Amino acid sequence: MGKNITWHQSTVTKMDRHTLNGHKSCVLWFTGLSGSGKSTLANAVDHALFMRGIRSYVLDGDNIRHGLNRDLSFRKEDRKENIRRIGEVAKLFVDSGQIISSAFISPYLADRELVRNMFAEGEFIEIYLHCPIEVCESRDPKGLYKKARKGEIAEFTGITSPYEKPDQPEIFIETNKMTIEQSVSDILAYLKERKIL
Numbered sequence: 001m002g003k004n005i006t007w008h009q010s011t012v013t014k015m016d017r018h019t020l021n022g023h024k025s026c027v028l029w030f031t032g033l034s035g036s037g038k039s040t041l042a043n044a045v046d047h048a049l050f051m052r053g054i055r056s057y058v059l060d061g062d063n064i065r066h067g068l069n070r071d072l073s074f075r076k077e078d079r080k081e082n083i084r085r086i087g088e089v090a091k092l093f094v095d096s097g098q099i100i101s102s103a104f105i106s107p108y109l110a111d112r113e114l115v116r117n118m119f120a121e122g123e124f125i126e127i128y129l130h131c132p133i134e135v136c137e138s139r140d141p142k143g144l145y146k147k148a149r150k151g152e153i154a155e156f157t158g159i160t161s162p163y164e165k166p167d168q169p170e171i172f173i174e175t176n177k178m179t180i181e182q183s184v185s186d187i188l189a190y191l192k193e194r195k196i197l
């Protein structure tokens with residue numbers, strides 16, 4: 001960090017924004033294999049929050065790789081930088097008083113821990129979407145598994161690149177057993193229980 005850079009304390013605080021909005025802010029960090037349902041559930045939760053008048057937003061892996069992180073590959077070091085930057089962006093959104101649903105495979109435990117440590121206690125809510133790879137592969141919403149099996153995608157999570165499961169996620173969802181509606185209602189119930197809503 002440059003020695004001439006000093007943090008400027010904001011005049012309007014995160015707490016002020018919580019008071020204005022009538023709810024707290026946090027990041028719902030969806031993690032799981034490709035096709036496990038991260039984008040689907042992140043958007044479904046975001047929609048449910050939006051319909052209740054809650055300030056929310058989705059950060060989605062593919063979309064971020066179109067812009068902010070277009071310079072990064074899927075190698076381990078670049079995946080780490082991808083997640084670090086997203087963590088920092090999510091932190092800004094949380095500071096702005098919103099509930100962020102982030103949808104990134106984020107396969108490495110250490111990278112997710114790094115992001116968790118950027119946040120205050122209770123602000124980082126890890127949601128592990130467990131789904132057997134065979135089911136993810138049969139869904140194959142973007143045809144990526146087919147390409148990966150043909151060897152057309154290097155370092156594909158679950159096939160040629162590892163996925164490290166969270167040890168103690170705040171929320172555990174088996175997307176091959178629960179409907180989208182059930183999953184959304186469980187997540188909203190968690191937010192109410194934690195007095196975020």
Ligand SMILES: Nc1ncnc2c1ncn2[C@@H]1O[C@H](COP(=O)(O)OP(=O)(O)O)[C@@H](O)[C@H]1O
Nearest residue numbers: 034035036037038039040139141175178179180
């Ligand atoms: N219970 C469920 N929860 C989430 N997604 C589901 C569920 N059942 C079926 N799906 C389908 O699985 C696919 C998941 O794709 P997507 O959300 O793009 O996954 P990811 O973002 O994790 O790669 C979608 O086509 C979705 O409709």
Ligand SMILES: [Mg+2]
Nearest residue numbers: 038039061103
């Ligand atoms: Mg997705």
